[in-house]
Amino acid sequence: MPVDITEEKFVEDYKTKMLEMYSIDDADASRAQQYRVLASVVRDYYAQNWRNTLLKYQQNDRKQVYYFSIEFLPGRFLTQNMLNLGISEVVKSGLAKMGLDFDKIAQHEPEPGLGNGGLGRLASEFLDSAASEGIAMHGNGIRYQYGLFKQEFINGYQVELLDDWLRNGNIWEVRRENRACIVHFGGNVWLKEDSLGHFRAMYENTEDVIAVPYDIGIVGYRNGTVNNLRLWSAELPYNEHSRYTLAEKSRVNDIIEILYPDDSNYEGRLLRLKQEYFFVSAGVQSIVRSYRKHHRNLNRLGQRIAIHINDTHPAMAVAELMRVLMDEEFLSWEKAWNITNQVMSYTNHTLLSEALETWPEDMFAQTVPRIYQIIKEIDRRFKELMIPIHGADLVNSVAPLGNGQVRMAYLAVIGSHSVNGVAKIHTDLLTTSVLNGLYKIFPERFNNKTNGVTFRRWLQVANPGLTTLLDDKIGNNWHRDPNLLKGFNIFDKDKDTLDAVARVKHDNKTALADFISETLRTKVNTHAIFDVQIKRLHAYKRQLLHVMYIIDEYLQIKAGHKLANPRVHIFAAKAAPSYYYAKEIIKIINELANQINHDPVVKDQLKVIFIPNYGVSIAEKIIPAADVSEQISLAGKEASGTSNMKLMANGAVTLATLDGANIEMHDSLGDDDMVIFGLTVPEVENYHDYHSADIYNKDVRIKRILDAFIDGTLKNIETEGRDIFNSLVQYNDQYFLLADYESYAKAQDRIDKLYQDRTRWHQMIIHNIAASGRFSSDYTIARYAENIWQVDIDNPVGSKFNEQN
Structure with a gap:
């Protein structure tokens, strides 16, 4: 379903947009201006499909997947969006007719600094494939101001420079301040019973941060589907009486400043912990709030929502969903846990023990105290249930809390209904070594989904x-x-x-x-x-x-x-x-x-x-x-x-x-x-x-x-x-x-x-x-959709049942 656009219509749209944005003729524009105009025109071509896609999901009550990842590495959007819209040749010939060189214009698109390597690129491949397959799947991550870093070599040494990819803004994103959420850090938290018998979480002396979403449309391949990548930015709470110091402003900015802060010291690890809770809390709150607009019965949340934990960084989603369901929706622990287990699934991406994230309990308790309380209870109930069956040695070795650490991979497995590796041998090694103890307890949860790439x-x-x-x-x-x-x-x-x-x-x-x-x-x-x-x-x-x-x-x-x-x-x-x-x-x-x-x-x-x-x-x-x-x-x-x-x-x-x-x-x-x-x-x-x-x-x-x-x-x-x-x-x-x-x-x-x-x-x-x-990641994502998330596929790829998984 390519966008139906002629060369003449594109040229007219381009010239009109140039006047609207810069009040100049296209011949007088710089290459950077030409890029921004061209990107704006392309975005206009899929804007209606973006709106229609989200409306269709709501009206048809489609089960939707939210892919939580601390990294997304999408690359430049312009050429990819043109290809997926089916307008590449029309646009290039139209520009040539105006005497403009598409390749030179396209080089002025800044590359989003949202990822480091394979983990972030895979997340972006999956978003592209999901949109192209007509799967209702959206990304959830952080809008890093400076991304990872710009690498230069001086005297042969790597030097890390700021990658200021947002210096001139991001033409593909839409700020949605009306969808902002409050994220709580630190302070004291206790439970207080109200007049209706509900236990409410009471907070004092917290450091509150406003999470503001920026949405980017993910265009499917010639099928009219446009899904959403939501990236969260951190801001200070604001009202007419707000008075903040520069230090307070800086603390909030630090959360979204750079991907993977230096974790070789306490301050760096603390900042990474805050980053992880920030985008997890904002994402979970946003999902439940959106669900509540159209559904009265929270018991069906697991039938309409799937949250996927991409590696251990978003593992706090397990405890955060429990928090929202219990503290804000007043569900019992048992109901909340049953729903959470239905909603959550987890992909492990590493066999290196040092990459399986753990956090010192004291740091964790001070930074996200309510989440720590919930994880303590998950730990207690897990041990209470499983020790009589599997013995104390095994259960204690894989519990969420152990040796003074909060163990995120174990939390993700215990809180999810599905755990997958990303290649056959990787999954085999997970079950025989890295996660062997949890495999013995939950063998039915483990499965393989070999990675893929988008052709x-x-x-x-x-x-x-x-x-x-x-x-x-x-x-x-x-x-x-x-x-x-x-x-x-x-x-x-x-x-x-x-x-x-x-x-x-x-x-x-x-x-x-x-x-x-x-x-x-x-x-x-x-x-x-x-x-x-x-x-x-x-x-x-x-x-x-x-x-x-x-x-x-x-x-x-x-x-x-x-x-x-x-x-x-x-x-x-x-x-x-x-x-x-x-x-x-x-x-x-x-x-x-x-x-x-x-x-x-x-x-x-x-x-x-x-x-x-x-x-x-x-x-x-x-x-x-x-x-x-x-x-x-x-x-x-x-x-x-x-x-x-x-x-x-x-x-x-x-x-x-x-x-x-x-x-x-x-x-x-x-x-x-x-x-x-x-x-x-x-x-x-x-x-x-x-x-x-x-x-x-x-x-x-x-x-x-x-x-x-x-x-x-x-x-x-x-x-x-x-x-x-x-x-x-x-x-x-x-x-x-x-x-x-x-x-x-x-x-x-x-x-x-x-x-x-x-x-x-x-x-x-x-x-x-x-x-x-x-x-192909199209096949991989179809496997996730059918075997893990149980969601519909509008445009199933012809040979998805190949032997790879």
């Missing part, structure tokens, strides 16, 4: 050349049903198609090379292998293993050997501001790049590129150009991954461990079209006598690579090199880089051999693209 963003928007080729060969029905991409396989022996695939890939590599030249002033060889690792910088993701191989290549060149194929190693990643080790790795990669890229002996054989400020827009440039996709985390550490799926869909050959969704990708491709290496999960778990120093001392190749960190071979990394060396040798290499290095190097040798057979390589590109359709 609209990662093929149609990011890779128009490949999209055109696919449309020519298999038609365009894959736009709605990506599993139809498997039909591309029949062309794997067609010379014209293989040549066309090669041209598309080379064109994308040329475009990325131009961007690198413009951004970093470095020329790269477009006939080299573009070997790509793009993801958050973390030790378990093992960017350092990739670095070791680059050092190995460099040493070979310096010793007079020629590489089998020229290589361009491309990194893009941000490290958390307080994650010192990850920032040391960034410094080393940058210094390695500086040394290799300026060494005349190396010439065009080897280049290292670290693209700063990684985000969705940068990914859209890198992913279509990649030849090799590095997915090399230690087996058993990566929950799923989604960059692996995006790169696969764009024809990159995956070099991977059997970890996360790599396993399911391997199930689709087999050994012939994917390069697997390294220890498996059972081998890692059973590797009890690992001594990395023994490998260092016995393996001449590894010793030479590691010595380069400390013997002056690599310049300007004296401190960082010594720290890295010590972590791998003296402190026993936590993530088994040395154990996996020989296997990794052999896998890279296999990449070289495959790349030299150009026909075989291009066939692998076709096979990867053809097999990628099963990883």
Whole structure:
């Protein structure tokens, strides 16, 4: 159901909007003004559908899903909205008719700084897919003023600058101050019985914050559906007698200033706790208030509302819904708990124990005292009910309170009716290790939903050349049903198609090379292998293993050997501001790049590129150009991954461990079209006598690579090199880089051999693209809708019952 608009009508609308907004002709407008006008026109085109969608949900009493996530990483909206409205060609041709360049205008859209990596991008993929499937699902998060941070490199070091993405406002959002909520922090709370016998929560000396919602329309793919992403901003309560100090104003602003404040100190952790309760409380209050406008019976809340907890950050939603139902709606504990359990569902995204959030009980009790009281009661009743059945040791080990901590993952499981992992092996490991105790108590709650990505963003928007080729060969029905991409396989022996695939890939590599030249002033060889690792910088993701191989290549060149194929190693990643080790790795990669890229002996054989400020827009440039996709985390550490799926869909050959969704990708491709290496999960778990120093001392190749960190071979990394060396040798290499290095190097040798057979390589590109359709987030979200939330799907995708979940 594309928007029916002609080129002439668009031009007229654009010129009219320019006059309305700026009182000038389009020829006199700056590019930033042209962007704002264009975005306003596009928003006007879906405004009626936005209103109609929400009215339809209300009138039909549709069950609605609210996806609570501390991150959303939507990328730029303009191109995506135009695609989903079906107006891309009309708009671009209309602008060209006026002498305007769409691509240059689109570059002026600020990228929303609302997320860090896979967690936030997945949340945005799911919103896009839900709208495109006609599922009544809305996002709930924080309107961060400055987002994460803008990354720059100074002398090779990561420097975090303010990402002032809201400096000129956000044309896509609508402020709705009439829907504001009050969120209480601190103070004292007690229960007092009123004249009707209801116990009311009484508050004194609280720090109250007003949560004001800003809504963004999420446009479905050519179906008339526009769902809602609600982001909350924090303000001081206001009336004519309000008098606040600058310190009070600053405390409120801090809540929404930046994503993931530094949690290496008490103040930073306290601020993160406030952030989490702020958007959870505002969201839950808003949902119940909206429900009460149209329903008298709260007992049906679980049949009409689903709240999904995306990782542990929004886990306080369990206790907050209990608070609202008991304190404001006067339900009994038993009724409130039954409703809460029906409403809540939870996705776990990590196997790292340190990422399963816990809070010191004293901090928690002082900051959100009523929520702490409710969690104490959840804890008491859980133990009272389950200890006679499962024993004190097991139950105490997984209770919401333990060892002086409030344990958010356990609260989320106990308070939800569904708990899912995000790849088959991840879910298996949740049930056998991380959440094994709760699995023993609630086995029926656990299920798997393998992550997915939206092909609209990662093929149609990011890779128009490949999209055109696919449309020519298999038609365009894959736009709605990506599993139809498997039909591309029949062309794997067609010379014209293989040549066309090669041209598309080379064109994308040329475009990325131009961007690198413009951004970093470095020329790269477009006939080299573009070997790509793009993801958050973390030790378990093992960017350092990739670095070791680059050092190995460099040493070979310096010793007079020629590489089998020229290589361009491309990194893009941000490290958390307080994650010192990850920032040391960034410094080393940058210094390695500086040394290799300026060494005349190396010439065009080897280049290292670290693209700063990684985000969705940068990914859209890198992913279509990649030849090799590095997915090399230690087996058993990566929950799923989604960059692996995006790169696969764009024809990159995956070099991977059997970890996360790599396993399911391997199930689709087999050994012939994917390069697997390294220890498996059972081998890692059973590797009890690992001594990395023994490998260092016995393996001449590894010793030479590691010595380069400390013997002056690599310049300007004296401190960082010594720290890295010590972590791998003296402190026993936590993530088994040395154990996996020989296997990794052999896998890279296999990449070289495959790349030299150009026909075989291009066939692998076709096979990867053809097999990628099963990883569409449209299928994943349909599974959530049917199996977890039990909500209607207006536009079910054709092949949603594929084998992935």
